[in-house]
Amino acid sequence: MKSIKVLGPGCAKCNTTAKIIEDQAKAKGVEIQLEKVEDMAAIMGYGILSTPGVVIDEKVMHAGGVPSRNAIDAWLAGEDGGCASGDGAAGGCCGG
Numbered sequence: 001m002k003s004i005k006v007l008g009p010g011c012a013k014c015n016t017t018a019k020i021i022e023d024q025a026k027a028k029g030v031e032i033q034l035e036k037v038e039d040m041a042a043i044m045g046y047g048i049l050s051t052p053g054v055v056i057d058e059k060v061m062h063a064g065g066v067p068s069r070n071a072i073d074a075w076l077a078g079e080d081g082g083c084a085s086g087d088g089a090a091g092g093c094c095g096g
Contacts, residue, residue, distance in 0.1 A: 001031040002076070003058070007043045008051035010036070017052040017066050024069060030076045 004021055008014030018036055025032045037043060037055075046055055050064035056075055061067075 001033055002056055003033050003035070005035045005037050005053075005055040007037045007046060007048050007053035007055060009040070010038050011051070013066050014052040017054065020066065020069060021054070021072055024072045025076055028073065028076050032076075 002025075004025075006014055006018040006021065008017075014036070018034060021032070022034060025034075043051065043053065046053060046060055048060065048063045052062075052064075052066065053060065054062040054067060054075075061075055062071065
């Protein structure tokens with residue numbers, strides 16, 4: 001089971017991110033434990049400056065904007081491109 005955290009203040013993009021992750025996991029038959037983290041100190045502890053952020057098994061995978069379904073599918077499949085931004089393409093960390 002993958003532990004997935006969606007980091008953010010509870011905004012629409014954060015809620016959308018959580019919903020898409022839930023939907024994609026269900027569609028793929030992947031068991032996840034999804035947690036929404038809204039505490040700013042906890043979010044900053046991951047080094048996230050732009051939300052929503054996604055942490056899978058304690059590794060930051062995404063920050064800033066709603067990740068694409070393709071990126072989420074790759075994460076659920078265990079593909080580890082590291083931290084990515086926007087469309088979830090690998091390369092750089094959180095938009096870099």
